[in-house]
Amino acid sequence: MGQKVFVSMFGKGERRILIAAYRARDQQKLLPMLYRFEIELLEIPRIPRTPRKAIQELEKQLEGLAKERADFEIERKKLAKAEAREVSKLLELLEIQMERLGCAGLFGFTDATVVIEGWVPEKADLDPILSAATNGRHIIRIYKPQKVEVEAVPIQLENPKGVGDFELITEMYGLPKYDEVDPTPFLAFTFPLFFAICLSDAGYGLLLGLFMGSGIWFAKAFPRSLRRMMVVGAACTVVIGALIGGWFGFAPLWINPMENxxxxxxxxxxIGILHIIVGFGVAAALKDFFRRDWRNLILNHIPRVLVVIGFFGLSFCALGVSLSDFGIDFTFSKMNLFEAFNPLALAPVMVVAFRILLYVGLGIGITGAVLMAKGLRERLSGPINVVYGITGLVADAASYSRLMALGIATGIIAYAINYIGGWLYEPLSPPLSYIVLVPLLIALFAAHCFNIFIQSLGAFIHTMRLHYVEFFGKFYEGGGEKFTPFKAKRMFTKVKRR
Amino acid sequence: MVLAAGLAIAIPGIISGMGVGIAGVAAAAVASEDPKKAYKAFVFEVLPGTQGIYGFVAGFLIIIGAGLSAGAEVTVPVGLAVLAAAVPAILQGFTAYPQGLVASASITAFAKRPEVFAPGLMYTVMVELYAILGLLATILMLTFIGAL
Amino acid sequence: MIEVLVVIFGMIGFFFALVIFHARRSMAYIYCSATISAWEARLFPEARLRELADAPGVVNIFAALDDTDYRQQLAGIQREGEVDMIEVENAFRDNSNSRYLEILKMVPKERKETIRRVLQRAEVWDLKAIVTAIHNKTPKEERLKELMPSPTMPRERLEMLASAENFEQLLEFLKESEYFSVLSEALGEYEERGLIPLLSAFDRYYYTSLWREVLRVKAQRSILKSLVGCEIDIVNLKLILRLKREGVNPEEIDRYLIRPSHMLTEGMLRAMAVAEDIRSAVDVVSRTPYGKILLEVLPQIEAQGLSAADRVLDEMQLKVFRWLALTKLFSIAPVLSYIRLKENEMKNLRAIIRLKVDKVEPQKIKETIVKVQKIEF
Incomplete structure (x- = not known):
């Protein structure tokens, strides 16, 4: 067959073009062979013209099509402009209607009555609304959730305005259960404080606050409550930064962290230890109070507070920590580590007081753990956990040191930016220096902005972590479901009241 | 001493680069499938970068603190002490790599279920504590040596 | 002086080596797993499938599918009146094939070939369909309908293979492909014992070649071994149970089994093959994880037939795949797991549409959905 087939090959790479010319009647015999070499057939359109002309014609057609497409596009945009509002209105109405109909299945019916069951916020006053809707022909029964229902109650947090913004943080972790403490008020106080210590530069705080407070489009990408939260945090940063951080890396009022x-x-x-104490002593105690769980309060949480105070008191004594830096003339009496913790060794009154707190706390805690445990294994492991918890305390307290490390990092990078700027600028003589000044300032500003971005992100996330892990871990359970009232979501339509 | 500063800046920088790189790859993959998630994934990507910054902070402290920039003479014992003090800051850089892994795992999880954004962030930040402690140790040691 | 430097550099070097070692192994898979994770978010959750089962008619199901990735492939399909199931199925296949091809592009080079082998399943299925068609002397037009699109073999080649008049011609077409020796060896047996050994030969070839490919490279070997091994075991188990039910004699069963098996030892397989009935066959493997779940559904198997066994085995396989995909995030496991999940979704959608066309009531449809079980920690 060799002489009846002409083959030539073009192109390169994995896929090549092969042209085979042969007599039409040989096709049946040849095809299988070609397939064996995994050759795909190219369907060539039958055009009764020369290739060049055909290509020209096709290109012309293509142009026409592209134009047509553009025309359609314009028409589409026109239509969108004219009808979009109408369509979205109708869509919204339909969606609301659909939700209503879907909801109807949840209610109980008889021929003459409808039973509607649902959750209502405690403060809501249903009577007037229902009376208006039914001409007074209705019966309501409202009752507080029963003990068995506590798990199922949807949660709506209720906080004053400034505090309310911090609900975002609580929500991210998980809403509290119905019988739990809402940690948001605590958060509203400590969150901006920690954020400020982490960022710790008054200038940065000012810029951040202005940015978040301003309504420019870029800032609007953040949720509203987050922006307000950041403004509060930034305000705190200005105060704290002025004290212990400085202005854009320049001299703070009180202590320069880079020197000392x-x-x-x-x-x-x-601050961290105080935070822990608040976690155990106030937040956890409040939770027990809400639950009327007195046993847990007395046997578990109060002894923990005692242990925390006693343990850290003794540790500070062992280290001989002095408060003179803060302008308070007070030094924990210096003691040997073993002697400080040894209940029998002689010691000053302060140390003895701390010892009493620690050992009484431990004692109650251990008895509590034994009393509240169920089963032998827990009876053994409970007390051990109480003692072991002390190592956890050390880790927690160490974890708060990040506040300082992040603060210093901000300060040093700000300082480094200024330093490099100054190093570039100083050797320049007047004519050149004037020209360079503006770009240099812009560069400095950009560098500081970058630092603000990175550092406030870090500050925010680390503050969040301190709250989630160190603080919430002490008392918070979470896992409540959000209260989402059944209502029509209207963006394009409005209800007119008559 | 120059060595200490150099290492403290360079090593965490490299590893941070790797960490950010890993997280970045995952973030890019998710963004290509779901552009709406790109910005949130970006937050994860930045996190492993902090180790590099901590390294830089430590290095800069050494440069400034010891008056290296002013061209002061440095004796060998002080230099060695500073080098030893820089070790935590140098080695903390290696936490950037696992953090990058956690970050990209969190991005992966976030792509599947958007509601795990906050927990993922927490998992990622957990790793960072050890880097911070490393930096802290270096700063304290430098302070106590008197090189600050 | 020197010692301090040596210690410091030693530590840095050690950690560097550690990081580089780990990075080399998992770096390449990070892009893959992240992308696949985003895809997994788009798979239908069970609740959505149930909703589809509740839909009043097929038209509504198609309308719902228009909001998903299937839109493009379903565009040209007739939706009212006579729904052409084969066309629908091919549309689903086309959709998943486009995904698979993307996966094939993404997977790191060292394991590309392995994934290709895994995806060859469709190709092998088609070959089996062609062989059956030749055996039954089905007309060519019918055969073309039976073919499903394969991600690894172009449509033209499949059509060409399907146009073979007889086995000799098919053999001629397959010359120089990997299937040539499979078919030529099995043809000898075909003359003596009919179609089934022929089909079994293709299956066995698929799994043994996949296993060989798994063992070929060191990267990811242990993960692939447990995944592919699990699949082979389950195929073997299904085969034995079915053949036992039909009362096929032990030597015959032995001949169809896929070797080497993974967790089931050679002895177990042989003992299962010679066991008296299904119950005693299951007892043989009662120590293995497969045995445990099979024992649980044994009453159902005896009452309703093997579909119960198939279902639990499939669910178990999905679980094993998903477990590894979750715990070994930066490896090949998520890829394989995704392929399984996608196949499963397709199977479910197909079943729902087919049953809807036949006007089966929603409750029955829901029962047929193969669930992706939640993994409990």
Whole structure:
């Protein structure tokens, strides 16, 4: 067959073009062979013209089509402009109608009555609405959730305006259960504070606050409550930054962390310990109070507070921590580590007081753990956990040191930016320096903005972590479901009241 | 001493680069499938970068603190002490890699279920504590040596 | 002085080596798993499938599918009156094939070939369909309808293979492909014992070649071994149970089994093959994880037939795949898991549409949905 087939090959790479010319009647015999080499057939359209002309014609056609397409596009846009509002209105109405109909299946019916069951916020006053809708022919029964229902109650947080913005943080972790404490008020206080210590530069705080407070489009990408939260945080940053951070890396009022970071470290750890104490002593105690769980309060949470105070008191004594940095003339009496914790060794009154707190707390905690445990295994493991919890406390307190480390990092990078700027600018002589000044300032500003971005992101996330892990871990359970009232979501339509 | 500063800046920088790179790859993959999630994935991507910054902070502290920039003479014992003090800051950089892994895992999980954004963030930040402690240790040691 | 430097550099070097070692292994898969994770978000959750089962008619199901990735492929399909199931199925296949081809592009080079082998399943299925058609002397037009689009073999080639008049011609067409020796060896047996050994030969070839491919490269080998091994085991189990039910003699069963098996030992397979009935066959493997779940549904198997066994085995396989995909995030496991999930989704959608066309009541349809079980920790 060789002489009846002419083959030539073009192109390169994995896929090549092969042209085979042969007599039509040989096709049946040849095809299988070609397929065996995994050759795909190219369907060539039958055009009774020369290739060049055909290509020209096709290109012309293509142009025409592209134009047609553009025309359609314009028409589409016109239509969208003219009808979009109408269509979205109708769509919305239809959606609302659909939701209503879908909901109807949830209600109980008889021929003459409808039974509607649902959750209502405690403060809501249903009577006037229902009376208006039914001409007074209705019966309502409202009751507080029963004990068995507590898990199922949807939650709506209720906080004053400034605090309400911080609900976002609580929501991200999970809403509280019906019988739990809402941690948002605590958050509203400590969150901006921690954020401020982490960012710790008054200039940065000012810029961040202005940015978040301004209504420019870029800022609007953030949710409203987050922006308000950040404004509060930024305001705190201005105050704290002026004290311990400085302005864009320049001299703070009180302590310069780059020269002497120890006071800030102390401050961070003190704040952390206070935070832990609040977690155990106030938040957890409040929860027990709501649940009327007195046993848990007395046997578990109060002893924990005692242990925290006693343990850290003794630790500070062992380290001989001094408060003179804060302008308070007070030093924890310095003791040997083993002696401080040894209940029998002689010691000053302060140490003895701390010892009493620690050991009484431990004692009650251990008895509590034994009393509340169910089963032998828990009876053994409970007390061990109480003692072991102390190591957890050390880790928690150490974790708060990040407040200081992040603050210093901000300060140092700000300082480094200024330093490099100054190093570039200083050797320049007057004519050149004037020209360079403006771009240099812009560059400095950009660098500071970048630092603000990175550092406030870090500050926010680390503050969040401190709350979620160190603070919420002490008392918070979460897992409540959000209260989403049944209502029509209207964006394009409005209800006219008569 | 120059060595300490250099290492403290360079090593965490490299590893941070790797961490950010890993998270970035995952973020890009998710963004290509679901552009709406791109910006939130970006938050994850930035996180492993902080180790590099901490390294830079430590390095800069050494440069400034020791007056290296002013061309002061440095004795060998002080230099060695500073180098030793820089070790935590150098090695903390390696936490950027696992953090990158956690970040990209979190991005992956986030792509599947948008509601795990906050927990994913927490998992990622958990790793960072150890980097911070490393930086902290270096700063404290530098303070106590008197090189600050 | 020197010692300090050596210690510091040693530590840095050690950690570097650790990081690089780990990065080399998993780096390449990160893009893959993240993309696939985003795709997984778009798979139909069970609740959505149930909604579809509740839809009043097929038209509504298609309308719902128009909001999904299936839109493009379903565009040209007639939706009212006579629904052409084969066309629908091919549309689903086309959709998943486009995904598979993307996967094939994404997967790191070292394991590309393996994934290709996994995806060859459709190709093998088509070959089996062609062989059956030749055996039954089905006319060519009918055969073309039976073919399903394969991600690894172009349509033209499939059509060409389907146009074979007889086995000799098919053999001629397959010359120089990997299936040539499979078919030529099995043809000898075909003359003596009919169609089934021929089909079984293709299946066995698919799995043994896949297994060989798994073992070929070191990267990801242990994960692939447990995944592919699990699949082979389950195929073997299904085969034995079915053949047992039909009362096929042990040597015959032994001949159809796929070797090497993974968790089931050679002895177990042989013991199962010679077991008296299904119950005693299951007892043989009662120590393995497969045995445990089979024992649980044994009463159902005896009452309703093997579909119960098939279902639990399928669900178990999905679970194994998903478990590895979750725990070994930066590996090949999510890829394989996704392929399984996608196949499962397709199977479910197909079943729902087909049953809807036949006007089966929603409750019955819901029962047929193969669930993706939640993994409990």
């Amino acid at each position: 970071p120890i006071p800030i470290l102390k401050l961070a750890v003190f």
